[in-house]
Amino acid sequence: MLSNNPHINHPHLGEQYALLTDLYELTMAASYLEEEMHEEATFSLFIRKYPPDRGYFVAAGLEEALNYLATLRFGEDDLAYLDSTRLFKIAFLDYLKTVRFTGEVWALPEGSIFFKDEPILEVTGPIIEAQLVESFLINAINLQTMIATKAARSTVAAGGRRLVDFSLRRTQGTDAGLKVARASYLGGFVGTSNVLAGKLYGLPIFGTMAHSYVTSFKSEIESFRAFARAFPHNTVLLIDTYDTIAGAKKAIQVGLEMAARGERLRGVRLDSGDMAALSIEVRRLLNEAGLDYVTIFASGGFDEFKITRTLEAGGVIDAYGVGTKMGVAADAPYFDIAYKLVKYGDKPVMKLSTGKVTYVDKKQLFRFYEHQGQMAEDVIGLREESFSQAKPLLQPVMTQGRPLAPLPPLSASRELFLREFEQLPTQYKILQDPPNYPVRISAGLQHLQERVEDNIRRQELGVRE
Amino acid sequence: MLSNNPHINHPHLGEQYALLTDLYELTMAASYLEEEMHEEATFSLFIRKYPPDRGYFVAAGLEEALNYLATLRFGEDDLAYLDSTRLFKIAFLDYLKTVRFTGEVWALPEGSIFFKDEPILEVTGPIIEAQLVESFLINAINLQTMIATKAARSTVAAGGRRLVDFSLRRTQGTDAGLKVARASYLGGFVGTSNVLAGKLYGLPIFGTMAHSYVTSFKSEIESFRAFARAFPHNTVLLIDTYDTIAGAKKAIQVGLEMAARGERLRGVRLDSGDMAALSIEVRRLLNEAGLDYVTIFASGGFDEFKITRTLEAGGVIDAYGVGTKMGVAADAPYFDIAYKLVKYGDKPVMKLSTGKVTYVDKKQLFRFYEHQGQMAEDVIGLREESFSQAKPLLQPVMTQGRPLAPLPPLSASRELFLREFEQLPTQYKILQDPPNYPVRISAGLQHLQERVEDNIRRQELGVRE
Structure with missing residues (x-):
């Protein structure tokens, strides 16, 4: 996803990735061109189902989606291929030479809380343009929304303790490595171990030493001393290479040596074993030695479930490195996310395939609140509807292929998430089998939906009223 | 992962991604430099455990790993950051300015079958260089190996029927979209829907139409006719937009119209519902109409398990589009994969952390075969060992930071996989709870392993013999 000089806004994303699409987007486009079908189409992007244990989603990936749309173009070598x-x-190839995305986009701001069936993003433009971008848009929104949601769950579990993304080595590829760092920050993490993500997205970066560092020295304590020499103000010692308690005692010795020099050991890291029991014992040893300011950091298989278990077992851990299971959303590694045509020209459309509902036409999402500001109910309605008590959530973000305004910085999207997350009643945040937040569709949409479905049944399936 | 003119060998991979590393790789490197630790280190990359239902792995990702190593360098803006x-x-920053990877790599060729604890790749070089590359190498090998392994399982399930990668929209990011297409081809698929992967890796590409295409027309049959006009030699009609059987009847009508023009409808695609029952009925309808040459293609939630169930239920499907569940390896979305220091200078090293074994020193992997050429047993030994009956599998692929020879084309790696997979006895290929293939360690490695562990216990834990 990077040009030679990678930076946040990826100005060439759409150029590099015009061909990062499913072949059928191009074959359909070729047929649309032959049939002279250039009317405006609206596609809606939404998640059909909650994966296990999910009851809400955190919107993310819009910045990447818009950068792609704004820069989409086919290069000479793409066309030659x-x-x-x-x-x-x-x-058709001549047509592709000059094709650009010239449509409009309505979307939920990054960091928004939303629910199944609700439009995250709606794209309106000439059908060829709006069709071609399907694969990329789903890919971009799916990954970051999935990770921001998973991160939010860890944020709930940790109850204010600090979380750092440690997932780079096991994310599914390099792009995911970067996007996971970004999306987990959006979902409440304080930073990442991923240096390039730190550079690209302005994230705080964290990290000190691996087991290989410890084993490369003549002895464990010599490795600790060497690290403290190099980073007198930023030393977190990994203490489980040989035995966590033996390692803790050596860390204490080095911590006291640092204190004698007027330095402060920042922390120790646990990476294996019974985290709750070990953290309690290590905390006791540190405190007894007068090193109560030394924090305990833990990593190794953490996700929202292991954080919860560790806290329930009395673990005294100040901060967690959360890696693989968050970085691949291990318990729900994909969403049932779709980008469906909902209107072509004047005609609202849907498919009827077994067990899947697509809400037709251009839509708006309305949120109702309790008096105390807590979220009460959402209504999926038609774009032109309005409800005096509700806040409309989809915002226009692109028109004629150009962003309407600069997107907010990531830190502002993170603030938006934290604010909206406060408004989500606690019952929906439980980590296992949460209840469904109430989402209904407006009478106007319901009526149109039934009319369109009846028409299709009559026309395509020969069903009489 | 792409420069502005993406092509297969990504000549700037290491330049673009020098900072795609965990911060601790850099803090450790800074300390190694201060301590003047420049001796040669060997790191070993291996998978510790079988994920559920896995009993073998398919090596993949080496090309990307070597391209990265060969081009690793920190740019001005990296250093400024x-x-x-x-x-x-x-x-330290001055040191990074000129650092390059100057070491050597031994590795399993892409497409090789291997097992848990076996080294996939061993890197030897000055410790700073060999340490810095950890995060990227794990990331590269993990993703492609995981996907090639998942694809191989689908290949087993499909029993010769053709499989096409359909996963782009739900892969975890854009890099994964490309790598999944590559690795699934390596694991026996015939191609992908991903156009950019087709261009970059020379893969056959597949695809025709989506539901949005059908719904954008006045009627389903008009959409079928329009597609046949645009692609008279390459039309596969998606027939489940409104109702699969009604759709099949319209496809037959259009197939007969094509036949009257001397054209041949290539196929129909099922995408929802009871695939076995629908395929049987659609096959019957097609055959009754004289369209026995029209193939049935199916997509929608397929992986090795659903393919097996569909075949067991009598499904008559000629080819499968395999998407999300393969593309994210949904039932096992990460491997317990590690890159561990096994030797520094003359000293073989290990960590002792709870429940994890790392085999020390530079190693070789030896494979023994039955008389019929079937794989019998593997032995993990020391690099300098040899066994007259066994084939050594790790090959030197890079020396002094330069590839020893051009890597084989992807098609050759795919052939290697298919050949080796033939040699793996069937019992290890079963899809659920396969037995463990026999892997033991050589007496020489066992002896060294015990000696190193005893030394550590004495020195670090105060254990007396």
Whole structure:
């Protein structure tokens, strides 16, 4: 996802990734062109189902989606490649030469809390343009929304303790490594071990030493001393290489040596074993030695469930490195997310495939609140509807292919998330089997929905009223 | 992962991604430099455990790993960023300016079958260089190995039927979208829907139409006719938009219209419902209409388990689009994969952390075969050992930071996989709870392992013999 000089806004995203699409987007586009179908189409992006134990989602990935749309173009070598497949006529390849995304986008701001079936994003534009971008948009929104949601769950479990993204080595690829760092920060983490993500997104970065560091020295304590020499103000000692309690005692010795020099050991890190029991014992040893200011950091298989278990067992851990299971959303590694045509020209449309509902037409999402500001209910309605008591959540963010305004900085999106998350009643935040937040559809949408479905049944399935 | 002109060998991978590392790799490096620790280190990359239902792995990702190593360098803006963190001294940043990977790599060729605890790759070089590359190497090998392994399982389940990667929209990011297409091809798939992967890796690409295409037309049959007009030689009709059987009847009508023009409808695609029952009925309808040459393609939630269930239920599907569940390895979305220091200078090293074994020193992997060429047993030994009956599997692939020879083309790696997979006895390929293939360690490695562990226990834990 990077140009040679990577920076946050990826100005060439759409150029680099015009071909990062499913072949059918191009074959459909070729047919639309031949059929002279250039009317405006609206596609809606939404999540059909809650994965296990999920009862809300945290919107993320919009910045990447808009950067892609704003810069989409096919290069010479892209067209040469398409030509080489012998699938396409010259007229279509000529068309692709100049195609740009010229449509409009309504979306939930990054950091928003939302629920299943609710539109995250709606794209309106000439059907070829709005169709071509399907694969990329789903990919971008799916990953970051999935991770921000998983991170929010860890944030709930940790109850104010600090969480750091440690997942880079096991994320599914390099792009995920970066996006997970970004999305977990959005979902309440304080930073990441990923240096490039720190640079690209302005995130705080964390990290000190690995087991290999300890084992490369003649002895464990010599490795601790060497690290303290190099980083007198930023030393967190990994103490489980050989035995956590033996390691803690050596860390205390080095901590006292540092104190004698007027320095402060910052922390120790646990990375294996019974985290609750070990943290209690290590805390006791540190305090007895007068090192009560030394924090205990823990890593190794943490996610919202292990954090909860560790706290329930009395663990006294100040901060967690949360890695693999958050970084791949291990218990729910994909969403049932879709980008569906809901209107073509004047005609609201849907598919009827077994067990799947798509709400037709351009929509708006309305949120009702309790008097105390807590979220009460959402209504999915038609774009032109309004409800005096509700806040409309989808905002126009792009028109004629250009962003309407600069997007907020990531820190502001993180604040938005934290604020909205406060408004979500606690009962919906429980980590296992949460209840469903109430979402209904407006009478106007319900009426249109039924009319469109009846028409399709009559026309396509020969069903009489 | 792409420069502005992406192509297969990513010549700037290491430049773009020097900072795609965990911060601790850099803090450790800074300390190694201060301590003047420049001796040669060997790190071993291996998988500690089988995820559920796995009994073998398919090696993949080496090309990306070597491209990264060969081009690793820190740019001016990388160093400026590191300087801005105020963590590092000027001497270290000066050192990073000129650092390159100058070491050697031994590895399993891509497509190799291997097992838990076996080294996939061993890196030897000055400790700073070999340490810095940890995060990227794990990331690269983990993703592609995980996907190639998942794809191989689908290949087993499909029993010769054709499989196409359909996962782009739900892979975890854009890099994964590309790598999944590559690794699934390596693991026996015939191609992908991902156009950029087709271009970058020379993969066959597949795809025709989505539900949005069908719903954008006045009627389903008009959409079928329009597609056949645009692609008279490559039309696969998606028939489940409104009702699969009603859709099949319209596809037959269009198939007969095509036949009357001397064209051939290539296929129909099922995407929802009871795939076995629907495929049987659709096959019957097609055959009755004289369209026995029209293939049935199916997509929608397929993985090795659903393919097996569909075949067991009598499904008559000629080819499968395999998407999300393969593309994120949904039932096992990460491996317990590690990159551990096994030797520093002359000293073989290990960590002792609870429940985890690391085999020390530079190693070789030896494979013994039955008389019929079937795999019999593997032995993990020391690099300098040899066994007259066994084939040594780790090959030198890089020396002094340069590849020893051009890597084989992907098609050759795929052939290697298919050949080796033939040699793996069937009992290890079963999809649920396979037995463990026999892997033991050589007497020489066992002896050294015990000696190193005894030394550590004596020195670090005060244990007396």
